[in-house]
Amino acid sequence: MYWVSTQHTPVAADELTNFEHTYGITLPIPYASFLTQYGPGTYCGLLVIERPDPQLLQSYADYELWTHNDNCPITAQQLGECVFIGSSIDGDFLAVHPQVEGLLWLPRHSEVITMKPLDVQAPFIDTLEHILRDEFGRIEPFPRYFEPVSLDRVATFLQFNPPETAEAYGSANPNDQALQVAPASIQVLAQRFKQHFDSNLWIENEHICLAFLQSLGGYVRFNYAYGREVAIIYEPKAIALHDEVLSFLQKEHCQVVE
Structure with a gap:
């Protein structure tokens, strides 16, 4: 994977451990490993990986943006308990919930929340590429690059x-x-x-x-x-x-x- 810049800001493992203890959640190991190695940034210009945020989705809990029926992986109440971990450049959200396996995909232009499989034995990049294929139709091989967050660029x-x-x-x-x-x-x-x-x-x-x-x-x-x-x-x-x-x-x- 090509790094757009060597000026990246990896997240300390202790910071993630403290976050887990504070909010009672175990972050996916591949995701945590990605943050400690690369830090926040944008993968292939389409997916933005962020530090975990337990509050961002709380502001959406009172709005009926998504349908919470029997096929939905989370309830309306659980939406406010989700931890935001990333997004797409189109405004879709990527999140986790302590009682749900896998990653939650909350689309901007659809009312259907879906589950993205997560192999805890595989690098987080494998999951990101699955999302790229699933949501953006990137079936053919494509150059892989990571653009770290930079306040100076x-x-x-x-x-x-x-x-x-x-x-x-x-x-x-x-x-x-x-x-x-x-x-x-x-x-x-x-x-x-x-x-x-x-x-x-x-x-x-x-x-x-x-x-x-x-x-x-x-x-x-x-x-x-x-x-x-x-x-x-x-x-x-x-x-x-x-x-x-x-x-x-x-x-x-x-x-x-x-």
């Missing part, structure tokens, strides 16, 4: 404005000729970036391209869906590399968005 946003003369080149399959002139599209721009910088991990699909540079403590994001947005996500200590990346992008017709 900042971003520079740019607008890509290709010159009109570049419109003659297609964007779907950039060729060598297109790479020799001003980039005709954000896809061509990304390929030129790939040629200029040695990225540690490259993720690309029809919607987005992410070029990870661990020395940057982040990545450069090319928004294919929008066709204009570029972002540099970095840590302040990597300002020299940030400036090099910024200079390259500005020469390729990107302007900083103030």
Whole structure:
């Protein structure tokens, strides 16, 4: 698994033990092991792993957001007793309850709470990948990466404005000729970036391209869906590399968005 940044904040085992004693719950071993090794953060850009929170779901207990029938793994009363441990970027909740085996998936856009199997002998990443396949349709192999929570990471946003003369080149399959002139599209721009910088991990699909540079403590994001947005996500200590990346992008017709 690729680490977007080495600046992670692992959770002390004693902190989790004290939490268990205070709230009378045994946290899943794979989850606790994940926190002590990696700390809070986002897995594959889709699932956010958090420190355990016994209060977050209490505020939802009085609202009838989910159906609590015979098929529901928890009752309405138990909802307020659940411990929140993570979420998805879509706003779904991941939680545990002391009297329920496995993980609870509380969806944002559905009234049906489901149970996610948890193999206590397997790494927590295996459970996360099961959720990705089940909830996001990620059946094919995909790059695995973890983005630790960072209070210091900042971003520079740019607008890509290709010159009109570049419109003659297609964007779907950039060729060598297109790479020799001003980039005709954000896809061509990304390929030129790939040629200029040695990225540690490259993720690309029809919607987005992410070029990870661990020395940057982040990545450069090319928004294919929008066709204009570029972002540099970095840590302040990597300002020299940030400036090099910024200079390259500005020469390729990107302007900083103030």
